[in-house]
Amino acid sequence: MVQPLRDHGAAPARAGRPVYEIAGLSKTYARNQLVALEGVELTLRQGEFVSVVGSSGCGKSTLLKIMAGLIPPTTGRVVLEGQPVLGPRADIGMMFQQATLLPWKTTLENVVLPIGIRQGRAAAAAARARAKALLDLVGLKDFADVYPGELSGGMAQRASICRMLVTEPAVLLLDEPFSALDELTRDFMNMELQRICAETRATAFLVTHSLAEAVILSDRILVMRARPGRVIEEVVIDLPRPRTLEMINTAEFGRYVGHIRDLLGQEAAQ
Amino acid sequence: MTDAVQTTVWVEREALIDRIPRWAAMLGLFLAFVLIWDLVTRAGWVSPIILPTPRETLDDLIFVGQNLLSGDYMLAALWTTTRTAAYAFLISAAIGFSLGVLVGETKFGERAVLPYLVAIDTMPKIAFAPLFIAWLGFGIESKVALAAFIATFPIVVATAAGLSASSENERMLFRTMGAGRMQTLFQLKLPNGLPYIFTGLKIATVGVMAGVITGEFLGGGKGMGALIRQSASQMNTPRVFALILYLSLLGLGLYFLVAWAQRRLVFWNRSGLTGPGAG
Numbered sequence: 001m002v003q004p005l006r007d008h009g010a011a012p013a014r015a016g017r018p019v020y021e022i023a024g025l026s027k028t029y030a031r032n033q034l035v036a037l038e039g040v041e042l043t044l045r046q047g048e049f050v051s052v053v054g055s056s057g058c059g060k061s062t063l064l065k066i067m068a069g070l071i072p073p074t075t076g077r078v079v080l081e082g083q084p085v086l087g088p089r090a091d092i093g094m095m096f097q098q099a100t101l102l103p104w105k106t107t108l109e110n111v112v113l114p115i116g117i118r119q120g121r122a123a124a125a126a127a128r129a130r131a132k133a134l135l136d137l138v139g140l141k142d143f144a145d146v147y148p149g150e151l152s153g154g155m156a157q158r159a160s161i162c163r164m165l166v167t168e169p170a171v172l173l174l175d176e177p178f179s180a181l182d183e184l185t186r187d188f189m190n191m192e193l194q195r196i197c198a199e200t201r202a203t204a205f206l207v208t209h210s211l212a213e214a215v216i217l218s219d220r221i222l223v224m225r226a227r228p229g230r231v232i233e234e235v236v237i238d239l240p241r242p243r244t245l246e247m248i249n250t251a252e253f254g255r256y257v258g259h260i261r262d263l264l265g266q267e268a269a270q
Numbered sequence: 271m272t273d274a275v276q277t278t279v280w281v282e283r284e285a286l287i288d289r290i291p292r293w294a295a296m297l298g299l300f301l302a303f304v305l306i307w308d309l310v311t312r313a314g315w316v317s318p319i320i321l322p323t324p325r326e327t328l329d330d331l332i333f334v335g336q337n338l339l340s341g342d343y344m345l346a347a348l349w350t351t352t353r354t355a356a357y358a359f360l361i362s363a364a365i366g367f368s369l370g371v372l373v374g375e376t377k378f379g380e381r382a383v384l385p386y387l388v389a390i391d392t393m394p395k396i397a398f399a400p401l402f403i404a405w406l407g408f409g410i411e412s413k414v415a416l417a418a419f420i421a422t423f424p425i426v427v428a429t430a431a432g433l434s435a436s437s438e439n440e441r442m443l444f445r446t447m448g449a450g451r452m453q454t455l456f457q458l459k460l461p462n463g464l465p466y467i468f469t470g471l472k473i474a475t476v477g478v479m480a481g482v483i484t485g486e487f488l489g490g491g492k493g494m495g496a497l498i499r500q501s502a503s504q505m506n507t508p509r510v511f512a513l514i515l516y517l518s519l520l521g522l523g524l525y526f527l528v529a530w531a532q533r534r535l536v537f538w539n540r541s542g543l544t545g546p547g548a549g
Binding site: 069090094103117118147 | 437439440442443444445446447448449453457458461537538539
């Protein structure tokens with residue numbers, strides 16, 4: 001038997017007011033009667049970092065797409081900053097597995113792209129100073145005028161972090177952002193992400209396959225299971241911040257990872 | 271020698287023929303070709319009306335070259351053909367691009383327009399030449415129309431393919447940024463499609479030249495095609511060869527103009543996809 005390490009829903013003390021609220025969320029695909037999500041309840045609080053882990057097909061990508069306003073839910077409340085999410089919004093920042101920078105635009109032009117799309121060329125030009133400050137924050141100051149073809153994979157993802165942050169979104173949705181990078185770069189980028197989230201007081205929601213990545217970054221982890229896609233447990237990670245890579249070797253870290261692995265393993269055994 | 275250290279040099283073994291430098295290989299092949307040509311014609315195995323000697327051909331090349339440089343009637347013919355090809359290329363680019371966007375960007379275009387385009391494309395388009403002459407007369411208009419007709423289809427197909435070349439991630443990114451259809455088209459799909467569109471334009475240059483010369487063969491006029499036909503009817507085979515060689519320079523010029531524009535515009539993608547001459 002797997003014992004929950006903590007009671008469900010015990011929010012850490014540092015979390016603030018609710019930013020993103022989801023209640024009674026379900027998603028059914030009419031085409032093949034597939035229940036992708038059922039009864040999902042989730043509240044993201046200001047400054048919180050929440051991850052979701054689960055096997056393929058557990059609905060975590062569907063959940064993220066609904067939260068991004070890319071697809072509609074079948075039932076349930078999806079509310080960001082008091083406003084129902086009815087489509088893509090400027091206050092939702094998103095990051096994908098691939099950096100997806102446009103190769104015909106410089107790094108800086110890529111970073112201000114969301115501003116240009118939403119508010120036009122003049123606003124994009126006005127945002128250049130802010131974009132430069134963001135590039136400085138991720139250590140790409142000297143690469144502002146370089147084309148993405150000359151950036152490494154890690155640098156490209158750092159630029160895409162800036163592109164996500166430039167609209168000052170209320171929530172960051174991260175879809176396995178570093179899974180295409182090699183392991184060393186990935187560890188480094190995770191520490192960078194933690195620092196950037198702390199400096200910008202960001203509220204973040206991460207989808208990942210890596211249990212270690214989820215534990216090192218998160219305040220809470222939602223463990224999901226498939227058929228139907230649902231949250232089976234919410235694991236609160238009570239490790240001190242800032243987290244360091246050395247923590248991976250501690251017994252406590254190992255217990256968290258082991259606990260989540262057991263939860264997911266029950267499904268695999270079924 | 272009592273040297274204890276053995277040094278080995280790793281030698282990449284290439285076949286002898288692959289070790290010839292490019293310039294020498296090209297020149298050698300050319301000289302071999304001319305030598306065989308010379309032997310065949312000198313020995314009298316082939317009638318000089320069918321195949322002139324290299325010497326005669328060179329003389330005519332020089333003659334035609336002098337005529338062109340002195341601004342004589344051949345230059346006027348070359349200019350007529352150049353203008354015809356240029357108009358045809360611009361028209362086919364404009365129509366081909368527009369139809370390509372219609373087919374690639376709208377369901378209507380894909381469902382309703384594309385089948386008809388494919389049906390027309392499978393026809394032997396040269397066969398339309400008499401129709402264009404009947405409709406538009408013996409001036410350059412009928413030649414422009416035939417050449418543009420032939421050259422349009424590869425641009426349609428390439429443009430439509432280019433518009434669908436953007437990745438799922440890129441489309442999702444634009445959706446999350448709240449981009450409208452026109453923004454996605456102009457800021458994502460078209461730039462991504464440019465390498466494809468240029469490939470279509472390069473194929474179109476070949477079609478344009480074929481169309482223009484066919485039109486001039488069949489519809490007369492004052493272009494190079496008419497000169498070639500005249501010389502052929504006079505059994506002046508060396509002149510035909512010379513005119514074809516100068517004409518091919520026109521086709522090459524058009525092709526490299528497109529390749530140059532591609533290098534300027536698609537600066538981020540200098541490799542792959544683009545065929546010969548893309549560098």
